[in-house]
Amino acid sequence: MAGPLGVSLAPYIRSSPTLSKLFTPVAKWYAGGSLYRQYGLLYDDLLIEERPEVQKALSRLTPRQAYDRQFRIKRASQADVLHAPLPRDQWTTPEQDVRYLLPHVQAVESELQEKAKWDNLDVKRK
Template sequence: MTAPSLYSAIAKRPWLMKMIMPIAGWYSNAAGYRQMGLRADDLLVEENEPVLKALGRLSPKESYDRIYRIRRATQLSLQQKILPKNEWTKPEEDVRYLSPILEQLAAEAKEKDALDTLTILKKH
């Protein structure tokens, strides 16, 4: 299950989106994960089942890139350093690669639940 999101409500209102985007950009930069070369989806906790299933559906290259980013960030954290500014994750590179798979898994689980609880009515 993914975290609740207000994105759809905000995206429907362009004036609100215009107002929120600078704050969202500031928050992403202040969080510091981009300074370590990470993407937002790299921060998802791997211990829950849907994330593990989504990680299993990643392509081998994307999976390797994720592991590389996390290991590099861990090493930087141990050394109490950040990457040089030219190696930071740029906002246009910070694309969601795991969230669409998580949404797909949630939709599949919902469909499975609906089919498992299906009742058949007999016509007389």
Template sequence: MIFGPTSLSLASRVTANKTLLAWCKPIAAWYTDLMGYRKYGLRYDDLILEENKDMYRSINRLTDRETYDRGFRFKRASQASILHTPLPKEQWTKPEEDTQYLRPHIENVIAENKERKYWDNLKVQRK
């Protein structure tokens, strides 16, 4: 089997099979808890590295409230890390709060870059 952009991802195959999903979901939840970022009040999208132009453009597309909340989560997690203790349990990020707020912006930026690259490399020929 050849894997590429046209092949289905493993996640889509797992979610399509109810038995496999029922088997994998507890393992995924266990692994997420094991990562420990929720104990510091962070969301999964907060863990994405910011060191490229696509991420900077994506972060700039966040609303003012999302930007403020993101900064607050970072400051609170930094303080907890300095104290070498996780936050109190009531301040942990709950699984239903751990939504992807940045991922759609990243995907849009990547799609725009792909389209821009296509149109910038278009060659016009005279007849």
């Protein structure tokens, strides 16, 4: 996922041992401070569903993944209504926080880019 300018610095930071060593603790602190894990959510549960790419990616999930996602969202919504995070044993751990939807979103985005190239193909006669 790219930032607001459409460019991600993540590959550059990961390739540099010094930058990786500097930014990894900050990234872990930020992820822990965002509180979504205290409500049992995964990072991909927070993606904006109204985007067409995410809608298509959601349709590609297995029935089990879709069910688990809806369960996490409903459980987090209930905890939010009660103004209380889940018990600590139900929090999402960093090891469990796997990007399950991102590969589908990236595949959809690349398909849309390829479709746009074919749709705008300029055919010339010889």
